[in-house]
Amino acid sequence: MQHRDRFYINGQWEAPSGEERLEVLNPATEGLCASVPRASSEDVEKALSAAQAALPAWAATSAQRRYELLMAAADEMQRRYDELCDVHVTTLGSPIQTTGAIHVDGPIEGMRYYAERAFKMEQTERKEGVVISHEPIGVCSLINPWNYPLSQLIGKLAPALAAGCTVVAKPAEQTPLQDFIMAEIFDSIGLPPGVFNLVTGVGPEIGPVMAGHPYVDMVSFTGSTTAGANVAENAAPGIKRVCQELGGKSPLVITEEADLNAAVRLCVENVMANTGQTCDALTRMLVPRKQLQQAAKLAGEIAKEQIVGDPGDSSTTMGPLVSRRQKDLVVGFIQSGLEDGATLIEGGVEAPEGFSKGYYIRPTIFSDVRNDMKIAREEIFGPVLCIIAYDTLEEAIEIANDTAYGLSSAVYARDVDEALPIARRLKAGQCYIQGAEFSFDAPFGGYKQSGNGREWGDEGLLEYVETKAILGA
Numbered sequence: 001m002q003h004r005d006r007f008y009i010n011g012q013w014e015a016p017s018g019e020e021r022l023e024v025l026n027p028a029t030e031g032l033c034a035s036v037p038r039a040s041s042e043d044v045e046k047a048l049s050a051a052q053a054a055l056p057a058w059a060a061t062s063a064q065r066r067y068e069l070l071m072a073a074a075d076e077m078q079r080r081y082d083e084l085c086d087v088h089v090t091t092l093g094s095p096i097q098t099t100g101a102i103h104v105d106g107p108i109e110g111m112r113y114y115a116e117r118a119f120k121m122e123q124t125e126r127k128e129g130v131v132i133s134h135e136p137i138g139v140c141s142l143i144n145p146w147n148y149p150l151s152q153l154i155g156k157l158a159p160a161l162a163a164g165c166t167v168v169a170k171p172a173e174q175t176p177l178q179d180f181i182m183a184e185i186f187d188s189i190g191l192p193p194g195v196f197n198l199v200t201g202v203g204p205e206i207g208p209v210m211a212g213h214p215y216v217d218m219v220s221f222t223g224s225t226t227a228g229a230n231v232a233e234n235a236a237p238g239i240k241r242v243c244q245e246l247g248g249k250s251p252l253v254i255t256e257e258a259d260l261n262a263a264v265r266l267c268v269e270n271v272m273a274n275t276g277q278t279c280d281a282l283t284r285m286l287v288p289r290k291q292l293q294q295a296a297k298l299a300g301e302i303a304k305e306q307i308v309g310d311p312g313d314s315s316t317t318m319g320p321l322v323s324r325r326q327k328d329l330v331v332g333f334i335q336s337g338l339e340d341g342a343t344l345i346e347g348g349v350e351a352p353e354g355f356s357k358g359y360y361i362r363p364t365i366f367s368d369v370r371n372d373m374k375i376a377r378e379e380i381f382g383p384v385l386c387i388i389a390y391d392t393l394e395e396a397i398e399i400a401n402d403t404a405y406g407l408s409s410a411v412y413a414r415d416v417d418e419a420l421p422i423a424r425r426l427k428a429g430q431c432y433i434q435g436a437e438f439s440f441d442a443p444f445g446g447y448k449q450s451g452n453g454r455e456w457g458d459e460g461l462l463e464y465v466e467t468k469a470i471l472g473a
C-alpha cells in the first residue's frame with residue numbers, strides 16, 4: 001500500500017492546499033492499493049508559478065547540461081526498474097512477464113533518445129541573409145492517460161526538457177504512482193527546482209486550469225476525443241499550442257496474397273496486448289471475403305492462447321481491465337455486437353471462469369462485422385477484434401478509411417512492394433507494413449479525430465519548439 005501525501009513543486013515535496021484524497025484500486029483485486037492528494041486549482045497555480053519562474057534559467061541551460069541530466073534520469077530509471085514495473089502491475093493490472101518490455105524499457109530508451117536531441121536546440125540554419133534558430137516554447141502542461149502511464153509521460157516530458165521547457169505533469173487518477181517515482185528521480189539527480197512539477201487530481205476539475213492558465217504556453221494531452229475537445233476549448237482563448245493524441249479505430253488490411261496465418265496472428269496479438277487498452281490497436285481486421293471463415297477460425301484459436309489471470313503470476317499474458325467503469329464499457333460494446341448480428345467466434349460478455357473479483361474480461365473475436373456496426377465505429381478500448389470481409393482491394397481501402405479516426409493502420413500483403421501503395425492510401429498518421437515494429441524515429445499521431453501534433457521522432461521535439469527567423473544576419 002502506498003500513500004503519497006505531497007505534490008512535487010519547485011523542487012520540494014509540498015503539502016496540498018486541501019485534505020481530499022484520491023483512492024487507487026488494484027484492478028485485479030478491487031482493493032485499495034494506494035492513495036494520492038487531490039489537487040485544487042490553488043495547487044495547480046502554485047505548480048505553474050514554479051514552472052514559469054524556472055523557465056528563463058532552464059531555457060538558457062546548455063544542451064550539454066540538459067543532455068547530462070536526461071541521461072542521468074534514464075540511468076536512475078534503469079536502477080529503479082523493478083519499482084517502475086511493480087506500479088504498473090499493481091495499478092494497471094499489467095502482467096509481470098510483459099510489463100518491463102511493454103511499459104518500462106521504451107521510456108528509458110525514450111529518455112536517452114531525447115537527451116541526444118537536446119543538441120538540436122543549439123543548431124542554426126543560414127539561408128541567404130536569414131538565420132533560423134529554435135527556442136523552447138515555454139511552460140507546458142502535460143496531461144497523461146492511464147493505459148501507458150510511463151510511456152506517455154516520457155513521450156511528452158523528455159522532448160519538453162530537451163527543448164528547454166518547464167512542465168507541470170498530471171497523471172491519470174487510476175495510475176499515478178510512476179510519476180512520483182519520476183519526481184524522486186529528478187530530485188535525486190539535481191534537476192533545477194521548478195523544471196518538473198507534479199500534481200495529482202481529477203481531470204475535469206484541474207484540467208481546465210492546466211489548459212487555460214495564462215502561464216501555460218503549450219498543452220500536451222492524451223486521452224479520449226471528447227476530453228481532447230474540452231482541452232482544446234479551454235486552451236483556445238489563450239491561443240496556446242495544443243498537441244493531442246486521441247482515439248483510434250485502426251484497420252489492418254490483409255490482401256489475398258498475404259501469409260494469412262502470420263497476418264492474423266499479428267492482428268490478434270496486437271489487439272490483446274495490454275488487455276486491448278491501446279489507442280492504436282488494430283481492432284478492425286479486413287480480409288478477402290473468401291478467406292473470412294479461415295481468418296475467423298485462426299483468430300479464435302490464437303485468442304484462446306491468451307492466459308487471463310493474476311498479473312503477478314508469471315504465466316499470465318492478459319490481466320484485468322483498469323477499472324470497473326472500463327469493464328462495464330467493454331461488456332456493453334460486446335453486447336452491442338451480439339445485438340447487431342455479428343458472429344461471436346471467441347469470448348463474450350461473461351467473466352472468465354474462476355474470477356469473482358477483478359475487472360477481468362474474455363479475449364473476444366467477432367466475425368461477420370459490418371463497418372456500420374457500433375463495434376466497428378467506436379473505440380472499445382478492450383480486447384475485442386472485429387473481422388470485416390471485403391470483395392475488392394478498392395473496397396478494403398474505402399472501409400479502412402471510413403472512420404472518424406486516423407491514428408494508425410497496417411497492411412499485410414505478399415511483400416513490401418505490394419503493401420506500400422496500399423499504405424500510402426490509408427488516412428492515418430502511421431502505417432505498419434508486413435509486421436513492422438514500433439520505432440522512436442517514427443512520428444506518432446493521427447489524422448481527423450485522432451488528434452493533432454506528433455510525439456516521438458524529431459517532430460516530437462518540434463512540438464515544444466518555437467522557430468525564429470533572424471533576417472539580415
